[in-house]
Amino acid sequence: MSVWNPLRLRDLAGIGLLKDESSAITALEYLPTELFPPLFMEAFYGSHRETLKAMVQAWPFVRLPLGGLMGGLMQMSHVETLQAMLDGLDVLLAQRVHPRCKLRVLDLRMTGQDFWSMWSGSNVHVSLDSLRAPVPEGSSETGHPFAPLEVFIELCLSDGTLDGFLTYLMSWVEQRIGSIHLCCKKLRIFSVPTENTQKILSMIQLDCIQEVEVICNWHPSTFSMFAALLGQMSNVQRCLMSASEEQEQQVVVQFTSQFLRLQHLRDLHLESSFFLEGCLDQLLRYLTTPLDNFAVTHCLVTGSDLMHLSQCPNISRSKGLNLGGVTLTDFNPELLQVLLEKVAVTLQDLDLNQCGITDTQLESVLPALSLCSQLRSINLCGNLLSVAVMGRMLRRTTRLPSLCQAFYPAPQESYSSQGLPLKERLANIRAELLEILRDLGLPRTIWLNSIPCAPYVYNEYAHLEFIEYTPF
Incomplete structure (x- = not known):
């Protein structure tokens, strides 16, 4: 009806x-x-x-x-x-x-x-x-009768040509540049900048941008151009940069020095940034505010880089730390231990996925990890760990009151010498881990990855199985 x-x-x-x-x-x-x-x-x-x-x-x-x-x-x-x-x-x-x-x-x-x-x-x-009521989102002069009109847009610049809507709008703004402030809170760039891209960026009020996300493979001259623009985004709170092209030392210095001007930055994520190898201290030196979240993922770093990271005062109050894809196999575990001790009071989310961490390294950092009283999630997928060390990990972290998500790799014992998964052995390991959870006597859920470690090849979240214990 x-x-x-x-x-x-x-x-x-x-x-x-x-x-x-x-x-x-x-x-x-x-x-x-x-x-x-x-x-x-x-x-x-x-x-x-x-x-x-x-x-x-x-x-x-x-x-x-x-x-x-x-x-x-x-x-x-x-x-x-x-x-x-x-x-x-x-x-x-x-x-x-x-x-x-x-x-x-x-x-x-x-x-x-x-x-x-x-x-x-x-x-x-x-x-x-x-x-x-006036909305204090743009410039402080918005309420003045002769202040420029503020036009807010969403911008995602990719390799495709601009659609008719955006093309017309940009043409209209360009002809009235003195009477219009073009504002964009979140800027995303997924392309090599064209003449149109650079023209649009020149028209935006860069100090209105609060989030910038750039995924690129730029020539040094292009990267240098963007570095200069980044320094004008003085109100940026979140910055994600993914750049795989190696850059000249001069460009690295120009890029890292811009962070001195970003006095509202809270979240920083650098991905596939090979140009930071051995230069991370330059970036950390120019950070002016404490970061809530810091991520360096799939990057080449040195022991010196990790040492500077553990000593950086603006990382010490971070809630999120992500080193996914950073190979730590050959590094002194003391560097990671010192870093975890530094952030222990505030750390909530820790991602060490695909870091090549060994049993010895994980055991070395367990004391520091157990101090992270605010920890909510930890990701250890993609590392070479044994059942014994994973059991010790479960016992050392059982008293962390906020820990609700823990992601582990399938232990080494669940694979043949050729690296093939052994389903029956994995089922037995699941039973062993469940027994450990029962012995601990607290409600707990952990996630176990069921495929071999293969950095850059798989999505670590695609083959997860949960092990859950709920006491009656």
Whole structure:
């Protein structure tokens, strides 16, 4: 049986008003503030572009979360609608002041659904005052009547050409660069920068970026160009860099020195960064703030690099430490022991996946590991460990109150001399480990990887089996 949901009187009034766009535009002068969003939605989905153009000029809120209606910048069908609204903004920018308009932020990100949901009737508990209040997301001058209009977008720059929506928007911003601040909180680059990429980066307010993610294989000159831009991203909180191309020493120095300017950095992840081998101390020297999370993964590092890492004061309060894919087999285990002791008070997540750690090394760091009272998860997959050492590991960490995720490799004994998995032997090992958990008498779940160690070949999470003990 179908449920009949009749349109509300307000919706019917909006539909009726939009049948004559000239009348709708005239009525905006007298339209109550609370009726603007529902009428705007009706005009948007009905493609009443002249009405939208006029409504933008009289928008009674600080923010227009347009991306929440458009579904992001990739919707080609909205290019003409965007053009109409930007034409309306042109009139607004030329007038500089409007008797009713409070618009300071045009948000084209996929956010703002709560705003539109509230005005569509699904959430009636949002106060009108909270929607009128300025949003301190961009520059401190946003509330000034002559301040540039802030346009927020999401940017993911890849090898493909720019879509029509973004191409039109960038052209519009470029012609009004003095009146528009183009803002992007999260920047992702998955390509070799083209002329278009560099042009877009030159138009963005770099100090608005809070997260930057770059996966690249750049020529030294390109990397040098980006290093200079990174230094201008002064409000970056999270930075992920994955670069496999070896760089000249001069470029390494230029890149690492930029971190001196990143005084809000909290999360740093460097992946496949071969150029950091023997130079990690340069990067650590330029860190100006304590990091919540630090990751150096699939990188070549030296014993000197690990020593400097264990001595870095801005790593000592980290909650997350990830050395996945960093080969530690030939290193003195004391270096890792000192590092763990350094972060023991705050460490919550430790990833030592595919590090080639041996039994002797793990046993050496167990005392330091047992001091990590806040530890929630540990990943030891991809290491060469025996059943005996894994048992000792379970016993030494059983008193860590927050430890809820532990990932282990299938022990060495579960493989033949040719490296083939022995299913029956692995089943017996599972039973041995479960018995250890029973002896400990505490509820515990561990995850066991069932395939051989093979760095860079497999996803360590794809073949996990859990062993769980729950006392009655």
